[in-house]
Amino acid sequence: MNRKIDRTKIVIGTAGQLEKEDKKYWSSKDVGEKLQTITYLRECFYGPEATTGRLQRFYKVFKRS
Numbered sequence: 001m002n003r004k005i006d007r008t009k010i011v012i013g014t015a016g017q018l019e020k021e022d023k024k025y026w027s028s029k030d031v032g033e034k035l036q037t038i039t040y041l042r043e044c045f046y047g048p049e050a051t052t053g054r055l056q057r058f059y060k061v062f063k064r065s
Contacts, residue, residue, distance in 0.1 A: 011018070026034065042050045 013021075029037075039051050
């Protein structure tokens with residue numbers, strides 16, 4: 001993702017309106033674009049090891065009573 005934020009636009013609205021617009025935007029994207037964005041955000045927050053490393057293993061499984 002090499003896109004930059006367009007700082008020439010300012011959007012003002014209620015939280016409900018903005019949430020609806022977000023849902024509309026993401027529902028128009030295909031699965032590949034969504035996964036690419038999730039991977040990008042994981043790398044931003046947790047570093048490149050979050051997407052290149054292995055998943056943690058579970059050592060014990062507990063039964064709930």
